[in-house]
Amino acid sequence: MSVVCPPELVFDDEIFDLAMNPTAPIVATAMITGELAVFRYGATGNTPVFRLHGHTSACRSCVFSDDGNALFSVSSDKTIQCIDMASGKAVAKLTNAHNAAINCALYIPETQLLSTGDDDGNVKMWDVRQQKCIGEYEHHGDYISDMACVPHKKVVLCASGDGTISVIDWRSGATIESEQLEDEPISIEVMGNNSKVVVGTQEGTLGIYTWGQFGDISDRMLGHPKSVDALCKIDERTLCTGSSDGLVRAVKINPNRILGVVGEHEGFPVERMRLSGDGTLLGSCSHDKRVKFWDVALIQQGDFSSKYGGAASGDADDSDGDWEDTDGEEDAGGGAGAGGGGGGSGAAADDDAEFDYEMASKGKGKAKQGGDDFFGDL
DSSP: OOOOOOOOEEOSSOEEEEEEOSSSSEEEEEETTSEEEEEEOOTTOOEEEEEEEOOSSOEEEEEEOTTSSEEEEEETTSOEEEEETTTTEEEEEETTSSSSOEEEEEEETTTTEEEEEETTSOEEEEETTTTEEEEEEOOOSSOEEEEEEEGGGTEEEEEETTSOEEEEETTTOOEEEOOOOSSOEEEEEEETTTTEEEEEETTSOEEEEETTBOSSOSEEEOOOSSOEEEEEESSSSEEEEEETTSEEEEEETTTTEEEEEEEEOTTSOEEEEEEOTTSSEEEEEETTSEEEEEEHHHHHHTOOOGGGTOSOOOOOOOOGGGOOOTTTTOOSOOOOOOOOOOOOOOOOOOTTOOOOOSOOOOOOOEEOSSOSBSSBOO
16 A cells, blocks of 8 residues: 655755664664754654764664664764663763774664674674673674664675675674675675575676575676665665765565666655655655655555666566575675675765775674673763
8 A cells, every 4th residue: 555655854964774663663874973863753743852962973873672672773983872861861871882984884683783883894782771782793894884684594694895794693603604795795685585695886886695504695686877875675676875976776586686676866866765664655865854754565566766767677576485495594604716806985974074096904793791881870
């Protein structure tokens, strides 16, 4: 069933990320100013909930807990912050959580674990209940551009500016790292009932890995003229891509094809996309300083704007039954195979940081019990 989309949100400053509350019609935006701006959205209008300026430099990512009661944010000032949604106030803050600017955050559903990645390529796992860092992984040589997870497999997947992706098993601390892609991966999503991993790249190619075979991609999908900066799964076979050409596209995986253009941000790069908690809306943010909302039902029906030629004709949608979750609850596995050439050298950028593009020597992931306290003094 189609829905009436909320009006767009317009800001004075650039937006780096947005998060959609899983239990309420609430959207949070991470701003270049270090501020978090939170709104209740609806078909008849959007209402401010609160604004919180908790970081001294750009707030690069924000994520809700799976019950929607807490909002976590990370910043290039190396801090992690936890906001209580009931009060709109920060209830916890960790300074110097990483040795480098923190670029992305991922809350892992049903685990109370938070994963964070920084500009040096390091990843940390935080147990919110224990208020501790429980794992630290230092195998990437450049910034962590995006992360995804498969909670029942106990793994986090990371895309990095060093041209590789990795799979981290947070139980054992074991990691698998791909060979270098021919292009730099900057977004990542898990599809097909956990049988496929899709990465968006700097040059616009979608690289597709088969689960357990992370040495090299099994398929490539062309068609994006510029970088694919954001991915968001709509269902197990359909995802939306956000590109630096400003377009939000719908893409089918297996068979691989671009279905059509959902909408646009008037030529400004699309920074992030998220699904609403009820799955009816897709939210996107862009360098145009706007958050826009799209009707998921129209995406699934293939009802795309005639301005861009509409949906592509071709294969009918198959049943999701073709997808297999091949390794169930097994540990992260599937060794490295032969890979491609070197990756690109772009940076997940904000205006307040400089990046070192030289490849750092790769360390080994290490599981760690205890560690830094998550909840520090405010």
